[in-house]
Amino acid sequence: MNAIDVRGVAKVFNPGRSNQVEALSGIDLSVESGEFITLIGPSGCGKSTLLRLIASLLSPSAGSVQVNAKPAEQARLDRDYGMAFQTAGLFDWRTVAKNIELPLELMGWSKGDRRRRSAEMLDLVKLGEFAKHHPSELSGGMQQRVAIARALAFSPSLLLMDEPFGALDEMTREHMQDELLRIWGETGTTVVFVTHSIPEAVYLSTRVVVMSPRPGRIAAIINADLGDRTAATRDDTAFFKKVTEVRVALRDVEG
Amino acid sequence: MNALKGLSAPLAAGVVIFGLWQGALSLLDPDGFVLPAPSEIVGALIDNWDEVYQGTRITGFVVVSGLLAGILLGAAAALLVTRFRTANETITPLAVAVNAIPIIALAPIFNNWFGLTSPRSNQAIVVALVFFPVFINTARGLVRVDPSQVELMESYAANRWRITREVRIPNAMPFFFTALKLATSLAVIAAIVAEYFGGRQDALGPMITQSAGLTRYDEAWAAVLAGAAIGAVLYGVVLVFERVAMPWHSLIRSHREEP
Numbered sequence: 001m002n003a004i005d006v007r008g009v010a011k012v013f014n015p016g017r018s019n020q021v022e023a024l025s026g027i028d029l030s031v032e033s034g035e036f037i038t039l040i041g042p043s044g045c046g047k048s049t050l051l052r053l054i055a056s057l058l059s060p061s062a063g064s065v066q067v068n069a070k071p072a073e074q075a076r077l078d079r080d081y082g083m084a085f086q087t088a089g090l091f092d093w094r095t096v097a098k099n100i101e102l103p104l105e106l107m108g109w110s111k112g113d114r115r116r117r118s119a120e121m122l123d124l125v126k127l128g129e130f131a132k133h134h135p136s137e138l139s140g141g142m143q144q145r146v147a148i149a150r151a152l153a154f155s156p157s158l159l160l161m162d163e164p165f166g167a168l169d170e171m172t173r174e175h176m177q178d179e180l181l182r183i184w185g186e187t188g189t190t191v192v193f194v195t196h197s198i199p200e201a202v203y204l205s206t207r208v209v210v211m212s213p214r215p216g217r218i219a220a221i222i223n224a225d226l227g228d229r230t231a232a233t234r235d236d237t238a239f240f241k242k243v244t245e246v247r248v249a250l251r252d253v254e255g
Numbered sequence: 256m257n258a259l260k261g262l263s264a265p266l267a268a269g270v271v272i273f274g275l276w277q278g279a280l281s282l283l284d285p286d287g288f289v290l291p292a293p294s295e296i297v298g299a300l301i302d303n304w305d306e307v308y309q310g311t312r313i314t315g316f317v318v319v320s321g322l323l324a325g326i327l328l329g330a331a332a333a334l335l336v337t338r339f340r341t342a343n344e345t346i347t348p349l350a351v352a353v354n355a356i357p358i359i360a361l362a363p364i365f366n367n368w369f370g371l372t373s374p375r376s377n378q379a380i381v382v383a384l385v386f387f388p389v390f391i392n393t394a395r396g397l398v399r400v401d402p403s404q405v406e407l408m409e410s411y412a413a414n415r416w417r418i419t420r421e422v423r424i425p426n427a428m429p430f431f432f433t434a435l436k437l438a439t440s441l442a443v444i445a446a447i448v449a450e451y452f453g454g455r456q457d458a459l460g461p462m463i464t465q466s467a468g469l470t471r472y473d474e475a476w477a478a479v480l481a482g483a484a485i486g487a488v489l490y491g492v493v494l495v496f497e498r499v500a501m502p503w504h505s506l507i508r509s510h511r512e513e514p
Contacts, residue, residue: 055410089403091425106413134503
């Protein structure tokens, strides 16, 4: 079963008005369960819009979006996916543990179950000792790990991420990429990941979706079949060849 | 210990200011009605303790009741306008229009409505003056949320009320308390000036006008001092509530080293 099926999707903002923007046009994309897909492209190519259509935070102007073989909105109502953003979007007024428990509260989990689950998730992102801290006491990278833990807390089959590491420094970023791949390996979750960074896209994903702007289209889909990522992968010639391949595809797009 | 440390600098400044005030007056020796010395004001306060105490109770009641009603109305209106579009289109322009009126200038007119010796008109003035800063600030806090927090809640299929409760209201708290700090001093000013025009005659406002009319300036200053005490106590109460309601906020401030 495909985790995501996007068929003939277009998105027009402010239709019929002077500030009308054709954000996406003719998008077809299928994502298999367990895949790690990145969406990459220049600003204005609609990659974040496509992510929000999959999340049913926006609705398409044309075409259909299916998540887990049901309409995207139903998938949202069924809480089939977890989401993380560029800003961690943590609630300052909740402790780290309570932030992770927020989706569980909304789903009506009991207090004991929530406690246990948030403790597990904090261990997963290696922040066990920070449960009772407030987000403002954590570094940017730690906050982003809490956001990922929150997105995964209810074991969604799909994880949607909108440039989650965009605001982090290079060192933290690479570390977070490894963390994310480890979590992905442990949970088997399908991931759709929006990024600006070519090496990040190649390092993380099974397939890189290259998008072109005005209106946003899928220009190329590149298999990043590099096998298991290790510390050596980033220095591998195969890795560099893939980076070049994506870069060339992006250059064609910018034309 | 920290509280004592925080207080020592302003206390020292106060002692210096009052010392200079007292010293300058004994040196220059102007006529008593220009500016009484701090010692004379304290003397007048002790001599007229019963009247000042009674006045503080009367004015304090007007301030506190008006403040509470104004805060409740302001916060409720802010919730309404940020929740319902029609409420926003009706209440917001109305509130802005009311705020353009120099409300304190309405005191004689309100006295006519509620009766010259009734405290109701003074309460109404306080409510009207407190309402606006609470309304505007709280509404801003309810609207100015991190968009990704709202998207996150929508991704959890949370309804609008739940989003208000989990995101908007906590986000509005710092704005709300900033408004309350403004509102406490506004409320004291509003009550005392309104009392110049009517209401109970044993309140602080009439005590100031009558003492000044009889050139008993030390007594007038004693009543002003009592008004300042009401404002200071209420400000302190707001600070305590702020700490209790937003334990996370002092944490943020200490980490970002804001004033």
